[in-house]
Amino acid sequence: MRVKITGWRAKNLRGYLRDIDIDLSAHPKRWTLFQMPNGTGKTTTMRLFRDALTGTHLSTEEINSLKADDSVENGFFELSLTIDDEPWRVEMNFDFRFGRCEYTTTSVGARSGGNRTGRLPTTLRDSLQKGITELFVFDGELAAEIIEHGADRADNSIRALYKLDSFGDLYRDIDAQAKKRRSNAASISAATTKKAIDRFTKDLEEAEIMLAHLQREERKLLNRKSEAETQLSELDKKIGELSSQQEQYSDELAEVKAQIIQDKVAISELTTRSTELFRSPPLFHASVRDRLNSLGGTMQKLKLPRTMSEEFFLQLAEEDECICGHKIGPEEKNAIIANAKEFLGHDQIAVINQMKLALRDSGQRGETLGSTLEQLRAARDGLQLAEQRRLRIEDELEEAGFTEIGEFKQQKTKITFLLEGILESLDKLTSNHLQISDIAWKTNIPACRNEVKDRSRKRDTAAGTYEFIQKTEALKTLVRNVELGAITRLRKRIKLSTNHHLENILANEPLRVASIDGSLRLTTDKVELKSSVSEGQKLAVSYAFLTALLAEAPHKFPFVVDSPAVSLDVQIRRTIGQLIPPLFDQMIIFVISSEREGFADTFFDRSEDDVEFVTISVDPVVGRPKLLNGKEEFMSFHSKREGSL
Incomplete structure (x- = not known):
């Protein structure tokens, strides 16, 4: 699935969202930078992006906090996007009088086209669930959660993006089948059986x-x-x-x-x-290995088990003639059947052959438990x-x-x-x-x-239902092993990719990810577990992690970020500004003027076909937004103007 944001509109909402219409076109440029003063609605816009995509239910307090002022009674926010090149619009209509929000979606697809009341279809919302949307509509608080000791945010991000959450649905489906089977059994009319079930259930x-x-x-x-x-x-x-x-x-x-x-x-x-x-007898002790080797040699020397088996003689007894040409009468048949039990069956031969194979390989390694314990x-x-x-x-x-x-x-x-x-x-x-x-x-x-x-x-x-339940437990164990294998391999792959990005972002400080175990466990060359890092380091590590996570994800999402470099020094800003943007097909970046140096200015020399610069300010008197397009206006918008707005 490929998702791109093509624009948004708002009416009667706070900040610059009082009356705004942003059109990024049906084919938006790869990078769009919005420069805005603090307090004009960047965080609100990010929040509305996530709400529109996930169809989040908003409380009355949350809805009322969005209105431009006490005089407005209604408002709306509309997000335009393409999903696999198919245009979609999600509109949120706010009724501030009663604290309500209603969703409407519109599309022009052959099968999904039309206007309907409600959120995006379930199939799309499943892929845009909250845990995933928070990754590409980046919340600054996520940086701390990803690194926080004891948190599960990093693991949850991997699980959400790679749909490992579906294993939970599979567990529930298996349990539901077991419950259904028990329920059917409990409906048996035999009173004693039902009483037994009730007692055992209690x-x-x-x-x-x-x-x-x-x-x-x-x-x-x-x-x-x-x-x-x-x-x-x-x-x-x-x-x-x-x-x-x-x-x-x-x-x-x-x-x-x-x-x-x-x-x-x-x-x-x-x-x-x-x-x-300890679990391998040949490696437990040298004397055990010698005795097993001796047993294996004896079996090889005696060529055990014999090639003849009990089944061979039982089949022979049913023939009219022996392999030597003699006739087999009733007396001979009885003698063959009686003596056949002196030989091994096919299943026993298979077991002994497995023993021979294991014994033959038992002396190949010189390592023992004793040497390792020493x-x-x-x-x-x-x-x-x-x-x-x-x-x-x-x-x-x-x-x-x-x-x-x-x-x-x-x-x-x-x-x-x-x-x-x-x-x-x-x-x-x-x-x-x-x-x-x-x-x-x-x-x-x-x-x-x-x-x-x-x-x-x-x-x-x-x-x-015991046999059925045993099978469901075996299936759950199998699914659990598959899930564990998947998350283990993903953790390893994402850790290596994250550390590769950190080598470029934090070139002067050897901060690396030691492991992903719920959260990101950090380490350096001198500290085994780095538990305390600066805000700038947290942000840098989070960018490296998210880049590794999203770059190879099964779906392609835009990366939307608010104030991406405000807590970073100029050198790290420049590295991130050069390294991360090329990894995404679309980036929407909200910045303040102080982030131009080292970060936003890395986009100045890029092709105009790939970059769009938008400067937004809000008139303090009438509260209306003013949009200015172009690099010149973007470069001349100074922080002193922010303080006056």
């Missing part, structure tokens, strides 16, 4: 309510854990900054911090590798020594009179104590214990899940 609901309660407790504990870890990180940062100010310790402290990061990365990688090796111990020992060195430096500084370090350490001790309690509570809540008492399912999530599963099985069995 028991299941009790367990499901308890599971939901425990999961809420888990989320609360995880939030408290995240807050405590953030506080500890901030205290470590403060202690590190104070310590680094002392020349005699600065080099050693930098070395220690680098060692800590290196050891943590090594521990993470080796822990994952150890888990993989590396893991060494990494943990190294981390412990590095932490001890860091603590020694802090102790020496505290003894030398840096009392703030002591205060920070006391705060760390208190927070660490609280964190240990949180972790202990989380462990009790989430650990999958081997032995669980009868009442543990009310205090432990895995046990409660098992209880839900057990009660669900009883209910489904009573309803005669």
